[in-house]
Amino acid sequence: MIISDDAGYHDFGFQGSRTMKTPHLDELAAQSVVFRQAYVSAAVCGPSRAGLFTGKYQQRFGFEENNVPGYMSASGLTGEDMGLPLTETTVADHLKGLGYATALFGKWHQGDGDRFHPTRRGFDTFYGMRTGARSYFSYSEEELAQRKNERMERGFGHFVEHQGYLTDVLAAETNAFMEQSVKDGKPFFTTLSFTAVHAPMEAKLDDLAAFPHLTEPRKTLAAMNLAMDRAVGSVMSKLDALHIAQNTLVVFMNDNGGPTDQNASNNYPLSGTKATHLEGGIRVPMLMRWPQQISMGKTYRFPVSSLDLFPTFVAAAGGDIAEMKELDGVDLMPFVQQESQLRPHQTLYWKKENRAAIRDIDWKVIRYPDRVPELYDLSTDVSESHDVAAQHPQIVNKLLKRLFAWELTLERPLWQLKREFEGSAIQRMDEFRNHTPDKSMN
Numbered sequence: 001m002i003i004s005d006d007a008g009y010h011d012f013g014f015q016g017s018r019t020m021k022t023p024h025l026d027e028l029a030a031q032s033v034v035f036r037q038a039y040v041s042a043a044v045c046g047p048s049r050a051g052l053f054t055g056k057y058q059q060r061f062g063f064e065e066n067n068v069p070g071y072m073s074a075s076g077l078t079g080e081d082m083g084l085p086l087t088e089t090t091v092a093d094h095l096k097g098l099g100y101a102t103a104l105f106g107k108w109h110q111g112d113g114d115r116f117h118p119t120r121r122g123f124d125t126f127y128g129m130r131t132g133a134r135s136y137f138s139y140s141e142e143e144l145a146q147r148k149n150e151r152m153e154r155g156f157g158h159f160v161e162h163q164g165y166l167t168d169v170l171a172a173e174t175n176a177f178m179e180q181s182v183k184d185g186k187p188f189f190t191t192l193s194f195t196a197v198h199a200p201m202e203a204k205l206d207d208l209a210a211f212p213h214l215t216e217p218r219k220t221l222a223a224m225n226l227a228m229d230r231a232v233g234s235v236m237s238k239l240d241a242l243h244i245a246q247n248t249l250v251v252f253m254n255d256n257g258g259p260t261d262q263n264a265s266n267n268y269p270l271s272g273t274k275a276t277h278l279e280g281g282i283r284v285p286m287l288m289r290w291p292q293q294i295s296m297g298k299t300y301r302f303p304v305s306s307l308d309l310f311p312t313f314v315a316a317a318g319g320d321i322a323e324m325k326e327l328d329g330v331d332l333m334p335f336v337q338q339e340s341q342l343r344p345h346q347t348l349y350w351k352k353e354n355r356a357a358i359r360d361i362d363w364k365v366i367r368y369p370d371r372v373p374e375l376y377d378l379s380t381d382v383s384e385s386h387d388v389a390a391q392h393p394q395i396v397n398k399l400l401k402r403l404f405a406w407e408l409t410l411e412r413p414l415w416q417l418k419r420e421f422e423g424s425a426i427q428r429m430d431e432f433r434n435h436t437p438d439k440s441m442n
Contacts, residue, residue, distance in 0.1 A: 001189070001190070001191045001192070001251050001309065001313075002192045002194070002232060002235070002250070002251065002252040002253075003049075003052075003106075003107075003191065003192070003193045003194060003252075003253060003254070003255055004194050004196060004197065004228060004252070004253070004254045004255070004285075005045065005107060005133075005193075005194055005195050005196060005197065005198040005254070005255055006045075006197055006198040006199075006254075006255070006256065006258055006259050006262070006263055006265065006274060007196075007197050007225070007254045007258055007265060007284075007285065008257075008258030008260070008265030008266040008267050008268075009254075009257065009258060009266075009267040009268070009270050009280060009283060009284065009285060010266045010267060010268040010269075011197075011221070011225060011258065011265055011266050012025055012026070012029075012225075012285055013025070013026040014026045014029035014030075014034060014285075014287075015285055016268075017266070019214070019218070019222060020222055020225050020226075021210060021211075021222070021225075021226050021229065022225065022226070022229040023229065023233075024229045024230065024232050024233030024236065025229050025232055025252065025287075027233075027236075028232065028236060028250070028252065028287055028289060029287050030296065030297055031289050031291070031296040031297070032250075032252075032287040032288055032289040032294075032296065032297075032298075033287070033288045033289075033294055033298045033299070033300050033336045034286075034287055034298070034299050034300070035286040035287070035288070035300050035304055036299060036300065036301050037283065037301060037302065037303040037304065038253060038283065038284055038285070038286035038303075038304050038305075038306070039282050039283055039284070039303060039304070039305050039306065039348060039359075040052070040253075040254075040255060040256050040282055040284055040305070040306045041057055041058060041305060041306055041307055041350065042058065042256065042282075042350065042352065043256050043257060043274060043275050043276055043277060043281035043282050043350070043352070044066050044256055044274065044275050044352075045066065045107075045109050045132055045198075045255050045256060046063070046065075046066040046109050046110065046132065047059075047063055047064060047065065047066065047352075048255050048256050048306065049109055049110060049255060050063040050084050050088075050110060051306060051307055052255075052306045052307070052309060052310070053084065053090045053091055053092070053110065053121075053310070054084070054088050054089070054090060054091075054310065055091065055307050055308075055309070055310025055311055055324075055327040055328065055329040056088070056307065056326060056327060056328050056329075057307070057328050057349065057410070059351050059410040059411065059413075060328075060409065060410055060411060061085050061087065061088055061411055062085065062411040062412060062413055062414035063084060063085065063414065064351065064352060064353070064410075064413040064414075065352070065353075065413055065414075065415055065416055066132075079112060079113075080112060080113040081113065081415075082111060082112075082113075082414070082415050083110055083111015083112070083113055083115075083116030084110040084111055084116055084121065085414070086115060086116075089122070090121050090122045091122070091189075091309070091310045091313055091314065092104070092118075092121065092122025092123045092189065092191075093121065093122035094122075094310075094314050094319055095122070095189040095313065095314065095317055095319075096122050096124065098314075098317045098318060098319050099186070099187065100186070100187050100188055100189045100317060101124055101125070101177075101181045101184070101186045101187070101188040101189070102122055102123045102124050102125070102188070102189045102190070103123055103124060103125035103126065103174075103177045103188070103189075103190040103191070104118045104123045104125070104126050104128060104190070104191045104193060105126075105127050105128055105170045105173045105174050105177070105190065105191070105192050105193065106128040106129075106166075106170045106191075106192060106193035106194055106195060107128060107129065107131075107132060107133070107193040107194070107195050107198075108126075108128055108129065108130050108131075108193070109130075109131065109132040111130070112130045112131060112149055114156075116130075117130070117156055119155060119156045120156075123191075125155070125177055126153065126154070126155060126156070127152070127153070127154045127155075127170075127173050128152065128153065128170070128193065129149075129150055129151065129152055129153065130149065130153065131149045131150055132198075133150075133195055133198050133199065133200070134147070134150035134152075134166075134195065135150070135166075135200060135202060136165055136166040136167065136195070136196075136200070136202040136203075136224075137165065137166070137202065138152075138161040138162055138163060138164075139151075139161060144161070165204050165227060166195060166196075167194060167195070167196045167224070167227045167228050167231050168227065168230075168231060168234075170192060170193075170194060170231065171192065171231035171232070171234045171235055172234070174190055174192045174235055174238075175234060175235060175238040177190055178190065178235075178238055178239070178242060178244075179238065179242060182242050182244065187317070189313065189317070192235065194228055194231070196224050196225070196227065196228040196231075197221055197224040197225055197228065197263055197265070198263070199259075199262050199263055201217060201220045201221065201224070201263060202220070202224070203220045203223035203224050203227065204223065204227060207223035207224070207226045207227050208220065208223045210222075210223065210226055211223060211226075217263065217264040218264050221263050221264050221265065232252065236250075245291065246291045246292050247290075247291075247292045248290070249288070249289070249290040249293070249312075249313070249316050250287075250288070250289045250290070251286070251287065251288050251289075251309060252285075252286065252287040253284055253285065253286040253287070253306065254284040254285050254286075255284070256274050256275075256281065256282065256284065257270070257272060257273055257274045257276070257279075257280045257281040257282060257283065257284065258273065258274060258280070259273055259274035259275070260273045260274075260280075261273065262274075267279075267280035269382055269383050270283055270382065270383060270384075271383050271384045271385065272384070277350050277352075277355060277356070277357035277366050278366070278384055279378070279382065279383075279384055282350060282357075284306075286304070288332070288336065290316075293316075293333065293337065294336055294337065298336070300335070300336055302335070302343045302344060303343065303344070303345055303348060303359065304332060304335075304344050304345070305328075305329060305344075305345060305348060306329075307327075307328045307329030308329040308330050308331070308332050308344060309329065309332075310327060310329050311324065311327055311329050311330055311331045312329075312331050312332045312333060315331040315333065316333065330344050330345070332344060343361075346360060346361060347359065347360045347402065349403065349406050351407065351410070353369070353413070353416070354367075354368075354369035355367065355368060355369060356403055356407070358399050358400075358402060358403040358406075359378070360399055360402065362377055362378045362379035363375065363376075363377060363378075363395055363399060364376045364377075364378055364384075365389075365395075365396055365399040365400060365403070367400065367403065372389065373389060373396055373400065374387040374389055375387060375388050375389035375392055375395060375396050375399075376388065
């Protein structure tokens with residue numbers, strides 16, 4: 001499982017970009033099923049990953065807000081208390097139970113407290129940071145004194161800074177783990193959780209030199225993207241060298257929409273950005289390759305969700321997902337293998353405090369806290385440029401009732417953001433409501 005962080009929907013060659021250089025990911029896409037309507041369950045990092053790792057809407061267990069320390073809670077929680085609840089089992093827990101060696105390299109962002117640590121949530125091996133972002137270069141001792149929550153950690157409690165560029169290091173760690181697993185004769189599940197291309201915007205000089213025609217900040221973004229692409233190529237080459245590529249399931253996806261204001265990402269043709277429920281905040285690039293099981297070079301056009309990866313991985317490993325009635329995701333294999341012509345999901349939901357959205361078939365309603373809802377027909381208006389709520393009030397009412405019914409099944413948020421953070425997100429929605437995506441950045 002390879003996760004990019006804050007990448008733009010359009011910012012890959014296989015997504016149509018003529019600016020970004022992503023030859024290794026483009027090659028992977030040519031060998032994969034390319035999902036054209038892949039969604040994450042949240043428009044920001046922490047909740048999105050909580051849904052991915054559990055196969056459940058994270059709002060069902062109270063992980064509705066981002067878990068960054070410094071956000072306040074009405075119940076008096078501190079940053080150490082915020083994380084993936086211990087009541088939840090992860091996909092790594094299940095695969096470990098099926099005899100798999102499990103590892104996570106890079107970003108965790110599911111709780112800084114010791115009890116939420118990856119090695120206590122199903123991962124045998126961990127090298128990364130508990131928090132959500134950090135420098136791509138190693139910190140000095142003086143810097144570490146001010147940034148303790150951003151320290152690189154090997155296993156549990158052994159903090160050691162990396163040497164070199166972080167994106168390269170995470171790929172090297174992944175390769176070493178895969179090689180050792182093969183030597184040990186064990187199947188493996190590894191999550192390569194890049195921080196790229198999340199801020200801070202830091203790139204290697206050689207990678208910057210590859211884009212002399214670009215200006216900042218797109219130049220640095222392109223260089224960071226190139227480094228990530230090279231790292232993915234390194235992992236794919238290692239699978240070939242270990243002679244296991246044919247029977248290894250590989251998934252690449254982004255964790256949420258690109259934050260166009262923070263890293264100059266491009267979500268064309270989608271409107272919206274990270275932290276919004278417009279398509280640009282929740283629809284992401286996604287690839288799936290499994291040569292022995294899936295025909296290469298296919299495009300899958302029905303909506304799928306990151307929630308589907310839990311049951312897909314467990315079923316692929318021989319687990320019995322029929323017993324897992326609590327999952328909201330589905331095994332994607334019957335769909336990508338064309339055994340089923342049905343949609344994996346008729347309805348998908350998103351919610352963060354008073355803001356929410358529902359997609360039913362191709363109709364999508366976005367609910368705001370301060371105005372009337374909007375309705376879009378995604379079959380003809382993927383850019384969400386034409387609000388048709390006034391023309392179809394019955395559809396709006398029907399979907400809002402369905403959304404309300406779903407919300408009644410959820411837990412209260414375990415913590416909440418400070419009001420200024422939620423207000424900022426609403427302002428972003430305003431900025432993109434009538435936005436026509438800019439082709440000039442392609």
